[in-house]
Amino acid sequence: MKKRVLSLGLVLALLTAALAGCAGKQNASWKVTCPWAPSGVAAMVSQQAATKSTSYSDTITLVAEAIKGDAATVNTWVADTKANDTQLVFVGEGLLSITSILDPDKLQFGYEDFVFVENLYSSIFVLSADAKLNISSIADLEEYVKQGDEISVAVNGAVGSEAFLAASLFGAMGAGSQLKLTPYQSAAEAAQAVARGETQFAVSHQSQILETYQQGGVTVVCAFDEKAIENGPFAGVEGVGSKGYPYFRNRCFIMARAGTDEKKVAELKELYGKILADKEVADWLHDTMLLEVDTMSVADVEAHIDNVKSIVNQYKDIVAG
Amino acid sequence: MKDQLARLNARLDAIGKRLDEKELRIPVDLVTGVLFALFALVIFQVMPDQVVVSEKDVVNGRAFPTLLMALMLLCCVMLIGKELYKLATRQPLAWKTINLLVEVKALIILLILAGTYFLSRLTGLFVVGGVFCCLGFLLYFRCRKPSYYVITVALAVGIWAAFRFVLGVNF
Amino acid sequence: MLQHIVPASGLLFTLENILWINIGVFIGSVFAAIPGLSVILCVILFLPVTYSMTAIPGMMFLLGIYCAGGYGGSVSAILINTPGTPHAAATMLDGHPLSEQGRTKAALKIALYASTFGGIFSALMLLFLGPQVAKVAAQLGTAEYFMVCVFGLTIIAGVSGKSMIKGLISACLGLLISCVGSDPMTSYDRFTFGIPRLYLGLDLAICLIGLFALVEILAKAEKKPGSLNLDARKIKDDGVITKDEYKRLVRPTIISSIIGVMVGIIPGTGASEASWFSYNTAKNMSKHREEFGHGSVEGIAAAESANNAVTGATLIPLLTLGIPGDGTVAIMLSALMINGLNPGLSLFTTQGDIMYAIMLGLILVNLFMLLQGKFLTSLFAKVVSIPQEILTPIIVIFCFAGAFSVNENYFDVGVALIFGILAWVLRKLELPPVPILLGLVLGSMTETNFRRALLISNGSPGIFFSSAYCIIFLILIIAAVGTIVRGKVLERRAAAKKED
Numbered sequence: 001m002k003k004r005v006l007s008l009g010l011v012l013a014l015l016t017a018a019l020a021g022c023a024g025k026q027n028a029s030w031k032v033t034c035p036w037a038p039s040g041v042a043a044m045v046s047q048q049a050a051t052k053s054t055s056y057s058d059t060i061t062l063v064a065e066a067i068k069g070d071a072a073t074v075n076t077w078v079a080d081t082k083a084n085d086t087q088l089v090f091v092g093e094g095l096l097s098i099t100s101i102l103d104p105d106k107l108q109f110g111y112e113d114f115v116f117v118e119n120l121y122s123s124i125f126v127l128s129a130d131a132k133l134n135i136s137s138i139a140d141l142e143e144y145v146k147q148g149d150e151i152s153v154a155v156n157g158a159v160g161s162e163a164f165l166a167a168s169l170f171g172a173m174g175a176g177s178q179l180k181l182t183p184y185q186s187a188a189e190a191a192q193a194v195a196r197g198e199t200q201f202a203v204s205h206q207s208q209i210l211e212t213y214q215q216g217g218v219t220v221v222c223a224f225d226e227k228a229i230e231n232g233p234f235a236g237v238e239g240v241g242s243k244g245y246p247y248f249r250n251r252c253f254i255m256a257r258a259g260t261d262e263k264k265v266a267e268l269k270e271l272y273g274k275i276l277a278d279k280e281v282a283d284w285l286h287d288t289m290l291l292e293v294d295t296m297s298v299a300d301v302e303a304h305i306d307n308v309k310s311i312v313n314q315y316k317d318i319v320a321g
Numbered sequence: 322m323k324d325q326l327a328r329l330n331a332r333l334d335a336i337g338k339r340l341d342e343k344e345l346r347i348p349v350d351l352v353t354g355v356l357f358a359l360f361a362l363v364i365f366q367v368m369p370d371q372v373v374v375s376e377k378d379v380v381n382g383r384a385f386p387t388l389l390m391a392l393m394l395l396c397c398v399m400l401i402g403k404e405l406y407k408l409a410t411r412q413p414l415a416w417k418t419i420n421l422l423v424e425v426k427a428l429i430i431l432l433i434l435a436g437t438y439f440l441s442r443l444t445g446l447f448v449v450g451g452v453f454c455c456l457g458f459l460l461y462f463r464c465r466k467p468s469y470y471v472i473t474v475a476l477a478v479g480i481w482a483a484f485r486f487v488l489g490v491n492f
Numbered sequence: 493m494l495q496h497i498v499p500a501s502g503l504l505f506t507l508e509n510i511l512w513i514n515i516g517v518f519i520g521s522v523f524a525a526i527p528g529l530s531v532i533l534c535v536i537l538f539l540p541v542t543y544s545m546t547a548i549p550g551m552m553f554l555l556g557i558y559c560a561g562g563y564g565g566s567v568s569a570i571l572i573n574t575p576g577t578p579h580a581a582a583t584m585l586d587g588h589p590l591s592e593q594g595r596t597k598a599a600l601k602i603a604l605y606a607s608t609f610g611g612i613f614s615a616l617m618l619l620f621l622g623p624q625v626a627k628v629a630a631q632l633g634t635a636e637y638f639m640v641c642v643f644g645l646t647i648i649a650g651v652s653g654k655s656m657i658k659g660l661i662s663a664c665l666g667l668l669i670s671c672v673g674s675d676p677m678t679s680y681d682r683f684t685f686g687i688p689r690l691y692l693g694l695d696l697a698i699c700l701i702g703l704f705a706l707v708e709i710l711a712k713a714e715k716k717p718g719s720l721n722l723d724a725r726k727i728k729d730d731g732v733i734t735k736d737e738y739k740r741l742v743r744p745t746i747i748s749s750i751i752g753v754m755v756g757i758i759p760g761t762g763a764s765e766a767s768w769f770s771y772n773t774a775k776n777m778s779k780h781r782e783e784f785g786h787g788s789v790e791g792i793a794a795a796e797s798a799n800n801a802v803t804g805a806t807l808i809p810l811l812t813l814g815i816p817g818d819g820t821v822a823i824m825l826s827a828l829m830i831n832g833l834n835p836g837l838s839l840f841t842t843q844g845d846i847m848y849a850i851m852l853g854l855i856l857v858n859l860f861m862l863l864q865g866k867f868l869t870s871l872f873a874k875v876v877s878i879p880q881e882i883l884t885p886i887i888v889i890f891c892f893a894g895a896f897s898v899n900e901n902y903f904d905v906g907v908a909l910i911f912g913i914l915a916w917v918l919r920k921l922e923l924p925p926v927p928i929l930l931g932l933v934l935g936s937m938t939e940t941n942f943r944r945a946l947l948i949s950n951g952s953p954g955i956f957f958s959s960a961y962c963i964i965f966l967i968l969i970i971a972a973v974g975t976i977v978r979g980k981v982l983e984r985r986a987a988a989k990k991e992d
Contacts, residue, residue: 039823043826051540051544064540067900102679150950180947182944182947183944185760189760192815193633196633199948211814211836214838215836350658356921357665371682379943379946380943382680385671389671392664393661393665396660403657417922423714424713427714430709430713438906441892442905451892454888458884459881462881469881469882473885476886480886481889484897490897490900
């Protein structure tokens, strides 16, 4: 009996060792960690890219993972990875340009801890207004602001990109003191708030306001971009940049750990490039998610981070008080 | 070996019997009231450090916790007052008997749980903690059936493998 | 609608869909039965599987997990006094005592039947009244949400046990714990004590593991060696539910299903709230109030029918307005979007057949859940006869693995352990743990909506009485408080009579 128990124990130990050994053999698998909600835009795009990766590469398989937690998830990622680990992470302007200024203690990393791989998409936020206000252009908005009444804007999160876009637009119009930002737990909630008249305006991704817009609950006033939106259901909506107001697009960069072999990074960038050139992916991004494919260089990334940082520095008093 | 085990068990039984006879009676409502009143006061004390507020806030981040702690304090005062009234009018207080053997056994279980946690965390391999947990509990229950040891350890390894390789949980 | 039903049925009744429904139902039942492995975590883990599927089988698979998860949580609640998922906590209050009376199979069966009824009821609501109901729900604003939360907090009285004061202390503690983390209105940290991971707040599933599962493990210390394992000879568990019991189940099941649907259509609320509201309502309306907490069949039916009635209802705002009703449904949204479907009323015109196939599929999911559940009940019931020497470490391993899986971090396992110790201390002080759970469930929602409402109204409390919905909720709150006071008076009178 004793022998039987011993041999069984041995078999189990071997099995454990073998299973543990298997874990280290996934050289071609790159885990892409998205630190936001699994139902969010970035997580969905990452998942779509992962699904396509096997069609375009024999050596790299992307494995998408979404662990909600924002800075905490990226802190852990940075602490647990080293150069050349087969791990990638999403980092956006929220962390690199907003949290780094408003709450730097929250971040245990900096831009220098990463090496940029690729940016997959950019999203143009839009400002929507309660349909009863009858505001459908920047000129209407400027007129409305001149009346000097309180301006309430529903945003997703208290100090997110949406809050800063609202603050920069109304701040630049000279109405920073009239502005009241009302934070909601999600973009969908913020969109609904403006539709039922709880706030006058909302800032959201285009896809998040689409249904409310189609049902006539809101009008879409302007887009936070240089020029007017060219395609999709919001084609023709003016860009705030054309009137000289500040703006930025929402972008999420895929990063590897700093020090990762340049060749590997280039290989990953090439793979992402092929995936984004896939018509099915591009159409899906464009038609369903209302996003734009937006590959970038390191210089573009740094310019984007700096642009958002300057907006945050200028308008942080309106947002954070 | 068997004799040694029997002797060890007998000694443990003797200790257990002694502990079982030792009981501690606490005026439970009074203790609860005092403990949580102190807790509420501590929270009030740390609130300025722990909750940053802005002048812009209509209702700031301290309002809700302050309201809660005030309510907790009120409940504690009522609880203490009720017990003191009972004491003054010589009515029986609410007592709770704490058995020392139960607490020592709970402490041993807690040590097994903590051991499982620390072993998993330090080795980075959950399965190590899992196997420790199985052995710890089987020894705690003084299990003498080898088959139970085999089944439990096998299940622990199986659970870990299912999480690790089927669900992709990295531990 | 009728023009879509026939083509939708054609799309739905395929071997592939039926297979995926059954796989989903099985995974959901098993997953939710394991403490710490919540339905949302299960959906997250299996979501990538659906990305290579078309919309209908993908949604059928996820709906299978979602609905069966609603029922699966009750299994561990009944068997080992540990809710597998947060929304099964109310089921535990009566499910486990009934199991301890040797009626494990009956408890599991009641949970299954009630869950199926609730699920099908909400699926029918979705099918026939979806768009109309969603429009009403969309009118509920921040002030109304706050009133719903206050109504929810009145449940504390019902789950406080002997002392309402102690229940309130527990609830305050739970509500305070829900404040830990990033302030939802300002993003500043609160009560994080310099621990970076705490700014995410404490996950409900992790707290639940400590409060209910690990404390049960520590409670093994209270058992004498001879009483650890059940004596199989003494248990005659035939699983029979008597005619009288069936009769008693009808009313709470129907009322709780209605409550479940009403809660489910309000985005942001979920199965946990629904099951507590229903449990409390069933208790207040029952002729056998004294049985609640001691193995009441009505208690199990109320909690289970409500938490499964939420499943169809949360899909109402999703499919009609594009607003996910709860976290799990938000993840399902991506399964639709990845297939190019952007939910909303317009989709009923452009892709009506697919939308109706999904809605009809929900009925099918519940039927398969019943079939699988009937088979699994006997299997699950055997868990109680597993020797404690084996079962105890296995429960611990599942709990720790579940806690780790939530964020893939040992920090959470440590948090679960600390909550286990806290629950042990509270047990010694005779403080009920359920109000803590209620505080955790309702805390963030109550505070956020309270502060946001006052922000909207510039500090005027008049906002809480500003709409017809607010007034309705206010009446409900007054009625609930009235019932509590009346109940306490009756209890005192009964106690005084006994003393005489």
